[in-house]
Amino acid sequence: MKKTLVLLLSSSAYFLCLGQEKAIDTVYIFDNQMKKVKLFHKVNTITPQDVEKNSTNLSELLRFQSPVYIKENGRGAVSSPSFRGTTAQQTAFVWNGININSNFLGQGDVNNIPLFGYDHLEVKAGGGSVIYGSGAIGGSIHLNNSLDFNNGFKASLYSEAGSFNTFTNFGQASYSNDKFSFKVSGNHSISQNDYEVEEKNYLNRNGKYYNSTFNVGASYKIAQHQTISWQSQFFDSAQNYPIFVENGNRTKYETQSIRSLISWDINKNKFSNSLKAAYTEENFQYFGNYNAPKTSGSSGKNYIFKNDFNYFIVPKLNINVITEFQVNKGEGYQPYIQGVKAEGIGDVSRNVGSVAGLLRYFPTKDLRFEAGVKKDFVQDISSPLLYSFSGKWNALQWYSVGINVSRNFRFPTFNDLYWNPGGNPDLKPENSYQMDMDHEFKLGEFKLMVSPYYLNISDDIVWLPTAAGYWSPVNIGKVQSYGLESQISFEKQFREHHFRFNLGYTLSKSINKATEKQMMYVPLHKVFGNFDYQYKFIKFYVQGMFNGLTYTTTDEKREDALDPYFVLNTGISATLLKKYTLGFKINNLTNTVYETVSYYPMPKRNYSISATINF
Template sequence: MKKELLIIVFFVCVAFANGQIIDTVNVEEVVVTGTSISRFQAGSKIEKVPEQQFELMQGGNLDQLILRFTPFAIKSTAGSLATIRVRGTSPDHTSINFGGININSMTLGSSNLSNVPLYLFDEIGLQYGSASVVNGSGSIGGAIHLGMNNYWVNGFKAEARIDFGSFDEELYGTKLFYGNGKLEGVTRVYYYKKKNNFPFFNTTHDFEKNGAFGEDVQRNASVENKGVIQEFNYKLNTNETFTLKAWIESDWHEIQQNMQTNAFQPNMRKTLSDDHVRLWTEYKNEKKKLHYKLGGGYVYDNSVHNHSTNKISTQRLIFNGDGEYKITNSSSFKGGVNFKSIFPKVYAYNTDLKREDWTDIHLSYYQNFFNKLTVSVNLRQAFVTDFDVPFTPAVGFSYNALAKEKYVLSFTGNVSKSYRVPTFNDRYWVPGGNPNLKPEDGINYELGSKFSYCIDGLSGTIKVNAFYLDVDNWLLWINGSNGWEADNVQRVVSKGIEAQSNWDIHVQKYTINTGLNYSYNPVERAEVVGSSSGQNKAIGRQLEYVPLHRGVFYLSGIYKDLSAGFDFNYTHKQYTSQEQNTIPAYTLVNLQSSYKYKVNDDHVFRFAASLNNILNKDYQSSEGYPMPRINGRLSVTYKFK
């Protein structure tokens, strides 16, 4: 508890300091959710994570940000594996995008959010609801965009960061920015490790004690990740740019064992290593009435389980091209094509598959009427080698009903089709893969409203969205007569209401930010088809690992160079199997504070501390796997020119 005590002392000390938390940086271009993306998706819910929340979580990974500040559900073990469930969907129903690359595994279909360090990125964009019409296969639930800004540095600036946390957690990172205003390079490097030897109460039954095993310590759950992103950006002129990005990553962890194994097989140790190479280059031209961009990429993913020599890897070659023609000041037409070739090399596949080609053609149109009503139409058709993919159209609108000096009230609506092509493992893994699987086929309906209010000293928004998602051919691995096998066995219906608010209050030198994110999400099997009669017992009941209620509340205050705040998040109980097994609801409360010390304009230090799970709760996010009790982190960031 020494580190926790140091963090508490830090909170007390900075309470008497003066300060302001975040450096202001003028950014010319926002890559994540630029106007062209949102303009052609009228009625879709697309948001950027607020800068203060993003800055606060720079020492963590994507799963921690999602858990603490969004209504999305996260299923995780203690630092080694975390998967997302957006609006009741599966992890492989949300695409994670870097440039023009969906980083989800082509064999598994999903990403481990514990392996996505926030320190490497400048912003995070969140898209709620079906996004297949823009992002392609695997975006039935939504999409996450990992954003990197162009700063067009003239000269040199840099930063270095060090974090130390509980259970031997360490993070080291640096960012280097160098250029002449037209040509810039950005180097981002990080190294992260954690022993993860936290105490917990082990509920596994011990027959010798005739009760719970009792106090225990997590063993063999270490994590070690490292990576670098190298960028080169060249501005040919104001409206013509060229970008090259390379993300090289190596992730390793000991696979956390469940409570029973940890208690009675303490020497059990298994490991998983993942190596990734992701290259993306893009040319953008906006000089004339026709704006267009061309992009290409290469991806190499390799996974090694427990030092095995069995190969599980894929390579991808990607090409994207699209153009937008501005018909008038209030209407545009956009079209494009995406192509990728995938080369799998997996020891357990029952085929000599060498290559699979995917081609997507998409067309979009948007029209604004009298600066009050915006309508968009999107059409997408994918073609996959020896596979039939459904046509996916989408229609949406955004309407400014009231626009006054102090407030604006708007309404949105969207209807969109979506799909997911089964992964290579789903189709070809031996045993259990099924090459005759159908693509998952969904339709999403959404209505939303947004109220924005601004007066002197007070500004904020309130949003309410209702959605209904119906997915046919939902794919599951089920325990059938021949063992585990993949099959299209379900029709799943997910519906719900999301409520969000965010407010900034300014009183003299004080700034207060507060907000609420809440999701009510009933999601059920509506129908079971095929021979999977065992699925019938779960019809009409909440789907596994999707909480009916998820809520987040946060409050922070800034005075000069000092910032302090807390966040509170609640996750309702969750079913963990098609039986009646559940994990109980849990509530987590976290504290954080920071202080900026400015030596001069060229040298700035930022000291930060966080204390997590201050209620010291034992809880589970994945059945049978413990999570840490109270834990903390200290960080120092140094920025200089």
């Protein structure tokens, strides 16, 4: 009998629909809001096994396994997302429930966010500022860890060698009993990245990069219903920026980040409470000359306190109150050049607080509603009142429908406010109103999701040139974005044959209201798909991605646009003695010449081999 279990609010309190109770091992999830989000929103989950298909970097993974458009200045270089036609600053990166977008740039540099070491990597479309804060306008990308109990000792090692002298090594180990759980992992990737694209007369000179990550987490049950948990991540990387001629000026960028949180959780039948304290730090250094001292840089530190309280007033009615307080600090590096202080940021600081309330109502097992409201208190900035409403109805056995409406925002960054010269302390937050509908159809093993959406964004922060010769940000942009996200999936087990298939399509019409033209680097069409087949100890996969015409100028100039392209990857692996796995991958099997950013072609056909040992 097929069982469907919908978990609610804590490991001990849940709403059960269309199924039966099922005993599961206790699992501690650091982002305790995500399981509630999934009750009302479509969330694409990418497993650690799926991550290994696109092990080069997070950019490649999102490009082939999500609807997000990734613009990358050549493989492994600066990279940013576009979600539902929005900008990189309007996509939130969330690590274990904590928003980690940069205080300086307001976005996440995709290739400077670790790829390995998560238990779940999840992509959520649509606004989420009521829960996940500033920047969650177009969507959010969640990097989540969990800790389980009663699983003893487990360990694995993954090693891969590929074209362009690329090497990736990842190891992890965990131990747990009925009261204590511990997990540790580490990753190191390095590449000379010296690929060539003859058709473009392009050699990726000075393209070397490396990155290292260390993750550690622990959880201890201090009482029957109480748990203390800790999760930390340490990241270090360096990127050389590509040059177009042999004697060009060789530059590089280095960054280091620290993320650490501790959580005290109480879970009982009628209520649960999660109290978190977190510390995040970002540091970067830019070297205008590869072998010279740094020419610019910044260091940012965030101290975060967050409490998440849930209470069942009656079995069908739940109230959720989330309070948060942050201290954001930034320190810029401004050397003196010929006696004059260089551009940049001095020492800055601000306090940010918020109060959010959500009410969830479950009148029947097939119908649920959620309404939320939030007020942010940002030092020296007037923030709007945010709200959200979601509903989901399982109308028929084969059809369900959901609706989501919300107001979201993004407050100005340190660079927007304090950059010298040009910072504008009078900026207002960006505002967005969004609505989407999820239509889900089920026929046998097939599932089809169709989600039309609409966003209206105002007070966009845009940097413009001034009469004094420098650039300064102003609230001027208005963007209207609408389109369609759809995905069809199929999974079937037939004796020793296992098939899994998914195909996604996005239509993104994102219009700058000042010009009535499509926004830059927003493709009108994107298609991505993955097919997996397993027979006994053999696994095989194929994945493809089509990207439509993409404008790179504000006037839709065709000759400057990126041409449509289709890229196909494939791989095969074999598991021996249930412990040893050998794999072989071909990336860009079609040998396609393509760019995601003008003048920076991506690699043509390339190869890798991998080995995994499970203990």
